Amino acid sequence: MVEKLVNYLIEDLGKHNNYSEIQIEQMKYVTKVITYEMIKFILILLIFFFLGLFKECFLISIFMIATKPFTGGYHEDSQIRCFMATLIIILFIILLSKNTNLDITSSIILNLISIFCIYNEIPIINEKMPLTRKDLIKKNRVIGITNTLIFIIISIVMFNVKWLSQTIVWTCVVQVMLLFNKYKR
Numbered sequence: 001m002v003e004k005l006v007n008y009l010i011e012d013l014g015k016h017n018n019y020s021e022i023q024i025e026q027m028k029y030v031t032k033v034i035t036y037e038m039i040k041f042i043l044i045l046l047i048f049f050f051l052g053l054f055k056e057c058f059l060i061s062i063f064m065i066a067t068k069p070f071t072g073g074y075h076e077d078s079q080i081r082c083f084m085a086t087l088i089i090i091l092f093i094i095l096l097s098k099n100t101n102l103d104i105t106s107s108i109i110l111n112l113i114s115i116f117c118i119y120n121e122i123p124i125i126n127e128k129m130p131l132t133r134k135d136l137i138k139k140n141r142v143i144g145i146t147n148t149l150i151f152i153i154i155s156i157v158m159f160n161v162k163w164l165s166q167t168i169v170w171t172c173v174v175q176v177m178l179l180f181n182k183y184k185r
Contacts, residue, residue, distance in 0.1 A: 002039070006032050040083050041065075044090065056094045056167050063151055063171045070144035072124030074178035093174050097166040104159050107169050111152045114172040118148050121179050148172065 007028055014024035041061060048057030064086075076082040102110070123140040155168035 002035055003032060006035055036079050040086065044087055047087065053094055056097065056163065057090055059164065059167050060090050060093050060171050063168065066147045067144055067175060070140040070147065071118060071122040071179065089174060093167065093170050096170040097163065100166065102166055102169060107155060107159060107165060110169050110173055111155060114176045115148060115152060117176045117179065119145060124179055
């Protein structure tokens with residue numbers, strides 16, 4: 001239903017503005033992705049709001065939005081599976097951050113290992129949306145590393161705000177783990 005609505009609106013917009021078929025297809029794709037991601041984001045925030053875990057979920061989501069498109073990694077085949085996987089991953093990160101008590105040394109070590117892995121592995125190219133242009137690969141790499149470093153620095157500077165620091169550290173660790181999802185069926 002969402003896809004039909006998006007396709008209808010973009011087709012109409014494209015015809016009225018004399019867009020080429022390629023432009024219309026690109027617009028459909030981008031609009032569909034943004035629409036599905038917004039729906040997923042809002043639903044996940046609502047679920048964790050009702051569980052009393054909104055701030056943690058929001059922070060994890062912002063971290064993922066700022067880094068995952070540039071680092072690549074784990075992807076699901078359908079929107080439902082993506083939604084469920086994201087829900088479970090966020091829940092596990094929250095459980096880790098609430099049930100562990102990292103000291104500053106442990107936080108720094110985990111952050112250093114995470115940034116080392118990110119530096120050496122990204123961007124992970126998705127077969128379904130392959131990046132082939134070297135300039136885009138380099139750009140994504142720089143953005144992914146920079147955005148991750150910003151969160152890592154925040155986690156260290158804000159170490160005394162335990163929920164924030166621990167949530168960032170564990171989000172980064174889990175995101176790194178998901179970079180190594182190279183199993184082929």
